[in-house]
Amino acid sequence: MALAIVLVLIVVGAVAFHLWSPWWFTPLASNWGQIDMMLVVTIALTGVVFVAINLLIAYEIVRFRRRKKQTASYVHENSKLEWTLIVLTSIGVVALLAPGLFVYSEFVSPPPNAIVLEAVGQQWQWSFRLPGADGRLGRTNVRHIGTHNWFGIDPNDPYGQDDILVEDSEIHLPLGVPVKVLLRSKDVLHDFYVPQFRVKMDIVPGSVSSLWFTPTRTGTFDLVCAEYCGLGHYAMNGKVVVESPEAYQAWLSTNKDFAHELAEGASTPNAEKTPDDILIETGEHLAQAKGCLGCHTTDGRSSVGPTWKGLFGKQETLGDGTQVTVDGAYIKESIVDPTAKVVKGFPPAMPAFSQLTDEELKALVRYIQTLSDSPKDK
Amino acid sequence: MAQAASIGGEQHGPQGFWTKYVFSQDHKIIAMQYSSTAILVGVLGMVMSWVIRLQLGFPGQFDFISPSTYYQTITLHGMIMVVYLLTALLLGGFGNYFIPLMIGARDMAFPYLNMLSYWFYFLSVIVLLASFFVPGGPTGAGWTLYPPQSITAGTPGSGMGILVMLTSLVIFIVATTMGGLNYITTVLQLRAKGMTLMRMPLTVWGVFVASIIALLAFPALFVGGVMLLLDRVVGSSFFMPAVVSLGQQLDYKGGSPLLFQHLFWYFGHPEVYIVALPAFGLASDIISCHARKPIFGYRMMVWAIVAIGGISFTVWAHHMFVSGMNPYFGFFFASTTLVIAIPTAIKVYNWVLTLWGGSIRLVTPMLFAIGFVSTFLVGGLTGLFLGNVVVDIPLTDTYFVIAHFHLVMGVSAIMAIFAGIYQWFPKITGRMLSEGLGRLHFWVTFIGVYALFFPMHYLGFLGVPRRYFAYEGVNFIPPSAAGLNVFISVAALVTGAAQLVLLFNLAWSVFKGKKAEDNPWQATTLEWQTPHTPPRHGNWGAELPVVNRWAYDYSVPGAPQDYLPQNYETPAEQPQRAST
Numbered sequence: 016m017a018l019a020i021v022l023v024l025i026v027v028g029a030v031a032f033h034l035w036s037p038w039w040f041t042p043l044a045s046n047w048g049q050i051d052m053m054l055v056v057t058i059a060l061t062g063v064v065f066v067a068i069n070l071l072i073a074y075e076i077v078r079f080r081r082r083k084k085q086t087a088s089y090v091h092e093n094s095k096l097e098w099t100l101i102v103l104t105s106i107g108v109v110a111l112l113a114p115g116l117f118v119y120s121e122f123v124s125p126p127p128n129a130i131v132l133e134a135v136g137q138q139w140q141w142s143f144r145l146p147g148a149d150g151r152l153g154r155t156n157v158r159h160i161g162t163h164n165w166f167g168i169d170p171n172d173p174y175g176q177d178d179i180l181v182e183d184s185e186i187h188l189p190l191g192v193p194v195k196v197l198l199r200s201k202d203v204l205h206d207f208y209v210p211q212f213r214v215k216m217d218i219v220p221g222s223v224s225s226l227w228f229t230p231t232r233t234g235t236f237d238l239v240c241a242e243y244c245g246l247g248h249y250a251m252n253g254k255v256v257v258e259s260p261e262a263y264q265a266w267l268s269t270n271k272d273f274a275h276e277l278a279e280g281a282s283t284p285n286a287e288k289t290p291d292d293i294l295i296e297t298g299e300h301l302a303q304a305k306g307c308l309g310c311h312t313t314d315g316r317s318s319v320g321p322t323w324k325g326l327f328g329k330q331e332t333l334g335d336g337t338q339v340t341v342d343g344a345y346i347k348e349s350i351v352d353p354t355a356k357v358v359k360g361f362p363p364a365m366p367a368f369s370q371l372t373d374e375e376l377k378a379l380v381r382y383i384q385t386l387s388d389s390p391k392d393k
Numbered sequence: 394m395a396q397a398a399s400i401g402g403e404q405h406g407p408q409g410f411w412t413k414y415v416f417s418q419d420h421k422i423i424a425m426q427y428s429s430t431a432i433l434v435g436v437l438g439m440v441m442s443w444v445i446r447l448q449l450g451f452p453g454q455f456d457f458i459s460p461s462t463y464y465q466t467i468t469l470h471g472m473i474m475v476v477y478l479l480t481a482l483l484l485g486g487f488g489n490y491f492i493p494l495m496i497g498a499r500d501m502a503f504p505y506l507n508m509l510s511y512w513f514y515f516l517s518v519i520v521l522l523a524s525f526f527v528p529g530g531p532t533g534a535g536w537t538l539y540p541p542q543s544i545t546a547g548t549p550g551s552g553m554g555i556l557v558m559l560t561s562l563v564i565f566i567v568a569t570t571m572g573g574l575n576y577i578t579t580v581l582q583l584r585a586k587g588m589t590l591m592r593m594p595l596t597v598w599g600v601f602v603a604s605i606i607a608l609l610a611f612p613a614l615f616v617g618g619v620m621l622l623l624d625r626v627v628g629s630s631f632f633m634p635a636v637v638s639l640g641q642q643l644d645y646k647g648g649s650p651l652l653f654q655h656l657f658w659y660f661g662h663p664e665v666y667i668v669a670l671p672a673f674g675l676a677s678d679i680i681s682c683h684a685r686k687p688i689f690g691y692r693m694m695v696w697a698i699v700a701i702g703g704i705s706f707t708v709w710a711h712h713m714f715v716s717g718m719n720p721y722f723g724f725f726f727a728s729t730t731l732v733i734a735i736p737t738a739i740k741v742y743n744w745v746l747t748l749w750g751g752s753i754r755l756v757t758p759m760l761f762a763i764g765f766v767s768t769f770l771v772g773g774l775t776g777l778f779l780g781n782v783v784v785d786i787p788l789t790d791t792y793f794v795i796a797h798f799h800l801v802m803g804v805s806a807i808m809a810i811f812a813g814i815y816q817w818f819p820k821i822t823g824r825m826l827s828e829g830l831g832r833l834h835f836w837v838t839f840i841g842v843y844a845l846f847f848p849m850h851y852l853g854f855l856g857v858p859r860r861y862f863a864y865e866g867v868n869f870i871p872p873s874a875a876g877l878n879v880f881i882s883v884a885a886l887v888t889g890a891a892q893l894v895l896l897f898n899l900a901w902s903v904f905k906g907k908k909a910e911d912n913p914w915q916a917t918t919l920e921w922q923t924p925h926t927p928p929r930h931g932n933w934g935a936e937l938p939v940v941n942r943w944a945y946d947y948s949v950p951g952a953p954q955d956y957l958p959q960n961y962e963t964p965a966e967q968p969q970r971a972s973t
Contacts, residue, residue: 017836018755018760018763021836021839021840022767025767025843028843028847029843029847032847032848032851036848036851037871037873038848038851038852038854038855038871038873038874038877039851039854039855040787040854040855040856041855041856041869049783050783050784050786050787053781053783053784054778054784054787054854057777057778057781057784060777061774061775061777061778064770064774065770065771065774068741068745068770069767069770071745072745072748072763072766072767075745075748075749075751075753076748076753076755076763079684079748079749079750079751079752079753080752080753080754080755081685081752081753081754082752085752086685086752086948086955087684087685087686087750087751087752087947087948087955088686088750088751088948089686089687089947089948089949089950090750091686091687091688091689091690091691091747091945092689092690092691092692093689093690093746096746097690097693097739097742097743100738100739100742101735101739104734104735104738104739105735108731108732108734108735108777111731111777111781112727112728112731112781115727115781115782115783115784116724116727116728116782116783118783119723119724119727119782119783120724122720122783122786123720123721123723137637138547138638138639156635157634157635157636157637157642158635158642160637160642167637198717200636201636201637202541202545202547202636202637202638202639203541203542203545203547203548203636203638204539204541204542204650206715206790208790208856208858210787210855210856210869211856211869213786213787214786214787215715215786215787215789215790216715216717217715217716217717218717219650219651219716219717220541220634220635220636220650221634221635221636221647221648221649221650222634222649222651222717224717236869237867237868237869239858239867240858241789241790241791241858242790243464243534243535243539243542243859243860244542244547245542245545245547245548246460246461246464246533246547246548246549247460247547248860248861248862249460249860249861249862249863249864249866250865250866252866252867303640304640305639305640306547306639306640309547309639316866318866319460334456360453362459362460362461363459363461364459364460364461366546366547366639
């Protein structure tokens with residue numbers, strides 16, 4: 016009896032929760048309203064079955080409870096009933112599958128006029144590439160990745176020269192224009208997911224996957240990684256900014272292209288740079304190469320590890336309550352023995368980088384120093 | 394203490410303590426060994442779930458939970474629960490105990506192999522636990538162990554932990570293969586006279602088909618695991634394309650991460666049916682017994698088990714809809730996945746129809762069996778979302794999936810196991826479990842799991858991604874979700890604590906429980922008809938049983954009592970039998 020009541024309460028509670036809880040689809044910002052429709056249809060159909068069967072069980076355990084002088088029925092077969100149920104269930108299955116596959120066929124068919132965007136995933140940040148004026152992305156290979164070529168673009172491919180590079184985790188898109196996102200990874204599996212756009216797709220190193228959508232309202236949306244990719248998976252957050260085509264064009268022109276990136280590497284002959292310049296440059300490139308920027312930001316945002324902006328010279332409190340001033344010695348120690356003095360509030364998650372040479376450590380320290388505001392550093 | 398044992402004419406040599414109790418070849422003792430090991434390691438898995446929920450409900454409050462610890466915990470929690478608890482307990486525990494008894498055999502076809510299979514399982518557990526003590530700790534790659542991340546820097550345990558895990562799995566697979574061979578051969582060859590396949594209880598059918606699936610599916614995990622080991626240890630590139638890992642160019646080239654996923658899920662999907670089919674069987678037998686009614690549609694139930702077993706090999710890539718595989722595969726796998734819903738739905742209808750017109754007594758095993766149906770219903774229905782490829786796209790890798798698989802595996806299969814424990818404890822130990830404690834256990838668990846997992850679906854609708862240590866950098870999640878996470882964590886901790894009631898009940902009742910009759914539930918199946926309770930070595934005494942009827946003769950019109958055991962002969966049937 017109590018079980019019947021509880022089953023009824025569960026049904027009532029579930030329906031009430033569904034109708035009145037504040038947690039629902041994050042408001043749609045793309046053309047994929049049909050996915051929302053399929054979700055609602057599925058909820059309706061499964062909801063009806065959930066309610067009906069639980070209520071039926073509740074009824075049965077009351078109506079057919081054990082009573083003296085009442086035996087159970089021996090009837091245990093009813094071919095007609097079983098086949099009817101099979102047919103009805105099959106109809107239900109087809110009712111879900113047919114529209115679902117129809118919408119899916121649109122998912123696998125990006126419109127021919129879609130603009131192309133490449134999203135590159137790496138542990139634990141995003142970067143982006145656009146094809147530039149020639150409309151084609153240059154060939155890439157992981158083996159080309161290095162200083163001044165973080166995207167691994169083949170320097171000999173002419174199509175790559177005008178590729179527009181966006182090296183921070185924020186990408187802009189023009190409102191109302193379908194975009195096909197090509198997905199590439201440098202290291203491990205990742206997944207490109209913006210909840211408001213509904214669509215997601217894993218990023219597989221060694222191949223290129225894709226998805227498409229059309230942004231239908233302006234705003235700034237979270238880009239989250241949706242395939243576990245290691246310690247910093249939860250911190251691999253980017254932003255997609257959807258704006259008017261004019262604003263988008265303005266933003267576009269603020270990004271450099273691959274040709275310029277290559278030129279930067281070649282331009283200032285080292286003879287014209289001071290030793291300090293070279294040290295800072297080396298430090299900056301090491302920070303990218305060694306994956307430091309996967310967990311430490313340079314713009315003040317907190318991530319898996321403390322931000323480097325304003326770090327040098329700062330007073331930090333360690334996990335055990337003691338205070339420490341961040342100087343070169345502390346930074347070097349934290350690189351080769353990261354769990355020795357962990358800043359309070361951060362997890363002891365950093366791997367030890369014990370193979371760095373003294374020169375490399377010096378470069379990193381110098382680079383981190385330049386990210387503090389103290390005038391004596393410049 | 395050595396003694397010669399004689400059973401039904403077979404002579405045993407003298408058995409020492411070690412041969413009789415430790416390296417026992419008696420299926421009942423092996424079953425107890427499997428069950429206690431599985432339950433112990435399952436308790437560890439449950440404690441891990443508390444750590445996970447502590448972090449998710451109260452982020453930043455527990456210093457000992459770092460991202461590394463968190464990811465190692467979710468990995469071990471998943472692997473322990475799916476493989477080392479559910480598979481081992483259902484096949485090695487329930488399968489071992491009940492197959493010979495339910496089909497009227499004295500033991501398994503290969504008792505020595507049976508003994509070996511337990512000790513290999515035990516070894517696999519030891520190796521798994523050893524991963525806590527290796528440099529870098531256990532692997533934190535997620536229970537799915539996907540490369541490249543499982544073997545590259547940036548993932549906890551990618552040095553030693555992953556090697557220990559893969560080694561443990563390989564040993565486990567050896568154990569399961571030995572076990573599977575045993576169960577299948579025993580069912581096919583050792584059924585008592587009159588026990589045709591279509592007179593076997595559904596528990597046996599569930600374990601039997603699950604064992605066939607296991608022999609066909611585990612090899613895929615085995616080769617995937619070996620290839621991953623090779624990639625990690627000798628630098629082969631089965632699964633590894635050219636990558637730059639945390640700034641270092643690695644030597645791999647030309648491999649495919651998707652190959653691992655196909656191999657893993659070719660095992661992984663049938664694996665969930667390896668867990669589910671025995672659970673279905675247990676539920677059928679228990680519901681029938683306590684409704685005093687034959688299971689509705691027995692033939693269809695058998696065909697559904699077989700069909701589910703077969704179709705389960707055609708659905709695996711529904712775990713890979715957004716994996717980056719050829720998108721056109723989505724059409725095929727969505728179709729097969731929704732097709733498998735049909736035989737599964739039939740089973741649910743038949744459990745419900747069994748209750749119709751019954752004489753239902755809500756003893757603890759029945760409460761859990763009905764709890765199984767209710768929670769399997771909601772878990773199975775959400776499978777219809779995830780199987781329909783385009784609906785899966787927003788939901789995959791969110792909390793919707795976590796809610797789904799916990800409800801179907803972590804809740805409903807466990808409920809069936811609890812139902813089985815309460816049902817058969819009297820036969821196994823000769824004592825009754827406390828009914829009061831059993832009800833307490835049921836109510837807190839049943840209400841707790843709904844409180845825990847039902848709201849979780851809505852975190853999935855929001856789009857909250859899974860396998861996240863924290864959600865600080867993520868803005869689309871409303872602040873109210875933090876409150877929901879607290880609620881879910883509290884429900885999880887309370888529900889977890891309730892399981893201690895069962896552990897206490899088990900420990901206490903073994904010594905102090907009310908003495909049980911031979912057949913306290915008045916059940917028809919053969920295991921209740923043994924001459925002794927608990928059954929002795931050889932199970933049946935001098936003569937094997939002879940079976941005259943199917944497993945579900947409850948409330949037969951005109952019968953002298955409301956159940957007819959399978960080896961019972963009505964007076965009308967007796968003269969037909971020739972002298973022994």
